[in-house]
Amino acid sequence: MTDPTPRPWLVTRRAMLQAAGAGTLLAWALPARGYGSAVGDQDMLIAYLGLDPDGTVVVTTPDAEIGQGIYTTHALLIAEELGAAWDRVRVQFSGAGEIYRNPQKNLQATGRSMGTSGYFRVLREVGAMARGQLCEAAAARWQVPADECDTREHQVVHAASNRALDFAELIEAAVRIAPPSEVTLRRPEDYRYIGRSAPRLEIPLHASGRSQFTVDIQLPGMKVATLQACPVFGGRLGHFDAAEAEGMPGVHSVHGLDDAVAVVADSYWEALQALRKVRIAWDEGDGATFASEEHAEVLRTLLADDHAEVRVGVSAGEPDRRLAAAQQRLEGRYEVPYLAHATMEPMSCIARVADGQCDLWSGTQGPMHARDTAAARAGLAPEQVTVHRTFSGGGFGRRWQRDFIDRAVDVATRVPGVPVKLIWSREEDIRRDWYRPAYACSFAASVSPETGIRALQVRLAGAGLFELNRPGQFAPQPDPSVMSGFRNHPYRIEHLHVDWRPIRTPIPIGVWRAVGNSQNGFFLESIIDELAHAAGQDPYAFRRDLIDDPRRRKVLVAAAEAGDWGEPLPEGHGRGIAFMESYGSIVAQVAEVSVRDRRIRLERITCAIDCGTAVHPDNVKAQMEGGIVFGLTAMMYGAIDIEQGRVRQGNFSDYPLLTLRDMPSRIDTVIIDSGEQMGGVGEPGLPPAAPAVTNAIFAACGERIRALPLARQGWRLA
């Protein structure tokens, strides 16, 4: 378990402040650099960096480690400037706190693929400040100017006199020196960590079973709980009879919550056995009439409904007039279903409430709002809540939600003083998610071989997840999740109209890896592919010729070249290409598939990405691989069906994932280091994956895939 306990650096500083005069105190109050009005440099240093007496550098990451590798990336940013040796760097998770806000979004939150770009400057400055202190301490000892000293491999070195001192020997003196008010960051040509791929620090922990996820934390006197929530969204707990359950072995207590029943026991399994014996009557409410199949039909209707509420996201030229005048119109409709996150670690949180204090242990992606929601549930002030963060067994946006925190606090408040580890069953996890919303999309277009896309009109219908609680909040603008990819597409389309037809849904919807890009990548890149074929052009050449911006064109070309676009293929094989820019990164992918009797084999996938600067290139590749597999799982299998307000799926048996045997023989990633503004990597690999493959299926057999998942259309993986 990692804990936000201050490191000795802070302890030493506190001792020093006690001994210090007013003049010294003033020296700590250095000007903030825009991290927040009340935050000074010294506070930043303490928040993010500690040095143990043996010289071990302890980096505090403000982000959740959900598989994106931020644990390592944050450490290497500090190590770079500090001049640390990699084998003497350790990482801990921060708690919740304003000082940990990501400067790019002014919020401490793991999401929108901003963990690296957001903290890129802050963490390097922190490392550089500490370097300044260490250099000054060494310089004083050697009686040389501090600016002649530098750090390297955990030593301060003075090249002119060929002297070196280990950090461990300098800590005591260094902490008595105020950090420099101005720091000079290392030049890119001097980088020793950035742009290289230091072994990821969390990997030995994961490879030995020693990494502690929330479900692994053990506390004195702890109990384990599980729960059953009302199977219908919006429903409430009516009444329940727990007489039999309460007498079962290992059971501590049974509790009725607003919309759930929870059993507290000595073990998860005992809690689960007892839960099955609780007789529960639900007050299902209005939600019990909802059916996703009907919802899909409503979305189709909305696309054609002239009286529907329409919010225009993109309006350029006169696509209507041009389409009316076109001799040939191309039309089509696309659909995607609701999707669950299905993180491998089911939702879990440990809470202990006692004596005006609440402690949480969680892999939350939003520690500040986890803290605040826990405070509200427990009737405490936010400062009475301590968030201890753990590794997260997958996030993908699911651990941004608060429900798994709320439920744990609700149970813990009923058993004061007892730490309760609430673990959801897989069934609860899948049936009580915040789903990627179902969407429908229609298009009408006109193309010609000479002029490319003459006009394109796109309609989107679905629920807006950012205005879930306040419908119409962004009107007349569309919900911010809706136009992803349509506003920042790279193509030269003079006459383009994209609108959104909102619908309300009683189904909880939320951020799911790549959010709106996850469906829009499939919609837009399938449409572009249809237009290329209609224009009688090669889909790659068609795209390339429509992209004016050299940086974006370069990514497309890189993917095509690395993916051997145009090389001869065996019978039954096909290649597809797709492009999508999201979270500040530009990605193109080429997929090669073979198709026979509606059986598909993923043969090879090639990815090109320009994320500005690849801070840890191997991790960028890992994230591309992960995003591709995530996207292709959704393409092949992903579907949440709701009948009578109940989610039909409940485990990996009916919400399947791709497996190792489904993998292509190669997934290769080409990184283009443009040095442009840094983008993210956790999400951008996903959006082009499905359309690259479905476009390849079209190339292989001539069948256009317009609805996902493929398994629903009778396709199988070979």
Add this chain to the structure above:
Amino acid sequence: MNKFKLTINGQDHAVEADPQMPLLWVLRDRLGLTGSKFGCGIGVCGACTVRMDGAVTRSCVFPVSACEGRDIRTIEGLSEAIDHPVQRAWIEEQVPQCGYCQSGMIMAAVALLEQNPTPSDGDIDAAMTNLCRCGTYPRVRKAIHRAARLMAEA
């Protein structure tokens, strides 16, 4: 509640549990061995994979009453210094992402390589049915080939 004597990673443990309690929860909630993970509870995902008398076993659906007298091996017993050839290969190929499924993956890979020291891609495909939501599969495959080489060199 019954008493059971279990041999886990070469050490004897006495536990009290319902005979139907799956081994996974005995390991995790009775003995504090949390390396084996809970993912599905129905033996599908493989996060709970342990070895019993050498065989790959999904411990979330394996009752403790059937475990007595068996040689149970979990990720915790693989190596002290995280230097089992499979762990070394996992580190060298930088396999894990979130890490949650990896104990089970590694235990399945160890079992595969003991039975088949030079598995082909097809052998790996057939043996490795564990689920990974992060998509580490391509690296799992590479790491198993690398582990096979490391074991051959040893």
